[in-house]
Amino acid sequence: MSSTEHNRHRTLVVMVWCESVAFVCTLAAAWVANSLTLWANCLRVGLELPASFFALYVSARILRRQVGKFEYGLGKWENLASLVNVPLMFVGLVFLAIRAVQSLFDPRPVEHTGFGLVVLLVFACVNVALAMRFRGLLRTEWSPLIHAQYVMYRNAACASFFSIATLGVAALAGSAGAYLDIVGALAMAALIVQSALLLLRQSLSALLDEAVEESIRIRIDKELSVSGDLSGPVRRIRSRHSGNRIFVDVEVLCDSALPVGDFLRQAGKIRAGILRAAPGAEVTVIPCDGAVLTPGRS
Numbered sequence: 001m002s003s004t005e006h007n008r009h010r011t012l013v014v015m016v017w018c019e020s021v022a023f024v025c026t027l028a029a030a031w032v033a034n035s036l037t038l039w040a041n042c043l044r045v046g047l048e049l050p051a052s053f054f055a056l057y058v059s060a061r062i063l064r065r066q067v068g069k070f071e072y073g074l075g076k077w078e079n080l081a082s083l084v085n086v087p088l089m090f091v092g093l094v095f096l097a098i099r100a101v102q103s104l105f106d107p108r109p110v111e112h113t114g115f116g117l118v119v120l121l122v123f124a125c126v127n128v129a130l131a132m133r134f135r136g137l138l139r140t141e142w143s144p145l146i147h148a149q150y151v152m153y154r155n156a157a158c159a160s161f162f163s164i165a166t167l168g169v170a171a172l173a174g175s176a177g178a179y180l181d182i183v184g185a186l187a188m189a190a191l192i193v194q195s196a197l198l199l200l201r202q203s204l205s206a207l208l209d210e211a212v213e214e215s216i217r218i219r220i221d222k223e224l225s226v227s228g229d230l231s232g233p234v235r236r237i238r239s240r241h242s243g244n245r246i247f248v249d250v251e252v253l254c255d256s257a258l259p260v261g262d263f264l265r266q267a268g269k270i271r272a273g274i275l276r277a278a279p280g281a282e283v284t285v286i287p288c289d290g291a292v293l294t295p296g297r298s
Contacts, residue, residue, distance in 0.1 A: 004141045009059045011133050012052070015149065018130065019045060019052045022123045029116035035170070037163050037184040038116045040096055044159065044192065047091065048152060055145055096189045104182065113171040117164060124160030127153050159188050222277070235288050246281040248274050251288050263287055 023045045030038035134150035137143070166184030173180055221237075235251040250270055254263060267285035274283045 004137070005059075005063055007140075008137050008143070008146055009056075009063055011130075011137065012056045012059050012149070015130055015153075016049075016052050016056050018123075018126050019049045022119075022126070023049055025119045025123070026116075029119045032112045033116045033167075034111070035113065035116060035167060036096075036181045037167050037170070037188070038120075040185040040188045041120065041159065041163055043095055044156065044188065048156070051152075052149075055149060058145055093189055093192060096185055096192075111171075113167050117167060117171075120160050120164045120167065124157060124164065127157035127160055131157055155191055155194070159191050162187060162191075246278050247284075248278065248281050249284045249286060250274070251286045254287050258287075 023042070026038060026042040026045050029035075030042045131150060131153035134146050134153060137146050138150055163184060166180060166187070170180040170184070235253045237251075238249040239247065252266070252270070254266075270285050271283045274281060
């Protein structure tokens with residue numbers, strides 16, 4: 001297995017431990033202070049916890065796969081791990097809405113916030129560290145699994161610092177602090193909605209394999225037609241679009257006696273031409289025996 005996969009799995013293990021400790025601490029702080037902002041943070045962490053365990057499970061499956069064996073649909077599990085965050089976030093919004101309405105009709109001052117502020121500050125730093133770690137992993141290799149965690153912790157860090165400010169002001173404001181507490185919880189709800197919509201849009205688009213746009217197909221065909229000294233005619237081009245990634249498979253008819261070095265040089269030219277037409281595409285050049293296969297195109 002690649003070192004990148006091992007690094008991201010270790011990061012996910014640390015993430016699950018941090019989420020578990022954070023949930024217990026924020027639950028205790030919310031219970032003591034009876035703060036809607038702290039309850040919102042507790043709910044956010046509680047909803048992230050099952051999604052984090054699912055992400056860790058998918059990462060473990062990726063690590064356990066057999067070398068050289070293609071497991072169809074494994075990439076879809078990564079997108080599902082990202083998508084599972086969305087319904088949990090919306091469940092949390094319902095809870096926040098109910099608590100906010102209750103607080104409007106029965107406002108109560110925020111008390112005993114010291115422990116809650118310490119918890120928020122500590123885990124705000126943890127959220128920043130994890131967000132930076134996931135960002136570094138994304139720069140090394142794109143993964144919808146890691147991107148979902150990066151989005152989650154980036155927003156969690158923003159939510160934590162905002163909650164610290166809101167809770168601190170609410171504690172100093174006396175009776176008016178109850179309404180400031182509601183404002184902080186509603187702001188967190190808006191952040192949860194933004195995160196949910198972002199993950200929903202990206203995960204669903206990646207789960208649905210789409211045909212590559214016709215304009216890109218035309219550019220690929222043009223690049224291949226102008227390529228000189230082909231080892232053989234192109235038998236078939238297969239392309240698909242999965243999320244923001246493009247996959248192109250090119251089958252080239254060639255003599256079985258063609259030296260491997262010559263074919264690799266030709267494959268490099270084909271790959272370079274396709275990358276000019278579709279930058280960032282993942283290109284696979286497949287040799288086919290011209291004596292056995294009949295040329296065609298699809």
